[in-house]
Amino acid sequence: MTKWILYLVFAAAIAVGWTMFMKSGEGEQQKLADEIARIDKNGTLEELETLPSLKDNLESLKSSKSLTGILMAFLTAGLVGVVFVIDVLPAIAHRLTHAVYDSAEMVEEDVMHDARAKMAQGDYEGAVGAFRDAAAQDPMNRLPYVEIAKIQREHLHDSQAAISTLREAIEGQAWEVNDAAFLMFRLAEVYDEDLNDRMSAATLLQQVMDQFPETRHSANARHKLHDWGVA
Template identity: 55%
Template sequence: MTKFISILILAALVAGSWFMFYKAGEEVRILNEQIDVAYNQGDPEEIVPELKTKAQGLENQRVLNGVLLAFLSAGLAGIVVVSWLVPMFANKLTHAVYDSGEEVEADPFHDARSFMAQGEYDAAIESFKLAAEQDPLNRMPWVEIAKIQRVHLENPPAAIETLRTAIEGQAWEENDAAFLMFRLAELYDEDMGDRMSASMIMEQVIQQFPDSRHAGNARNKLRDWSAV
């Protein structure tokens, strides 16, 4: 949506610059015709110098409008190429690979990563959520959503809510559950400055997986924090 609005604004500026460029050219043409008429009549009212000054001023303005028009047109073309043409060619290339008969595993995060590359973070989040619905036992969509919210949107509370939703909404395998819990504790400690909540999550890891390496890592983390 942001890029679409940028394209509309640039298109409007290009149209406005083109209008000013054309208008200045027409005014210069009319002034030159008036100068020719005045010359043919012997310039009885001595208006030629004034008309020439106006014509020169308009010509200078027309040159500036031309430079601005070229700059804006280049910017508009660049956005169109990056936003539409490059993805379109990439999509055609992908289809060419699939249609060639080669076995290529589809990337469930392709659309989300494409949105990420374009800086469309909200769209990327929605795409990752769709991937999570299609593969409920895959932790990666939730991890990526939290990363976007934490790093790109600078919204750690939203990232915390995302991880809590993921942890509480699925019966995860041990490794996946522990991974998500460690990431959640990291957010509380590093981003929110809430070591108490982070420590409670580590205690939960120890209670939930008492004889695992995750419990050992949680104990080490608690010792490190207590030593600070």
């Protein structure tokens, strides 16, 4: 509140300054200009001798007013700049940020809400269907596939279905490196933990190393294979 009071005080002061500037010297300049014109046209010899001095005075008044105008312009621009930088610009950035994040949250809420609601109700088959709908709406989002595979493993006790889901996801999209590697690790996990098929899991980890060399995913796969004792 104090900040805005200061803004109002400065704005009022600047407004008064502009009003005084517009009125300052008008009568004196006009009077002096008229006097110069009269002397130049019909002045006596003595008056003509004062003409250069009068003209200098007129130019001085004009220059003084011009400098005052420049100063007032700088003060006005300074106040506007301060308000813009301190208040307007952050407000715009805040709105844009919220617009982006709120939009992202709305998308996730829209596509994932029904599936999570069915999960909470214990309707796991319905949740799988809802997550599939979410995947269709946002095909480059790996989360629906991961959630489906998790439901199939932990609640429906169908590891083969989880394998099919993850393979469908891996083969169905041109994923970014992080997403592709994540899905391949999850698939290897199902083979190793649910089916005790370590060789299939090791083959997947080797694919990670081959497809994404010189990445942390390759290093993680190599470390896991070392722990398993697989060359």
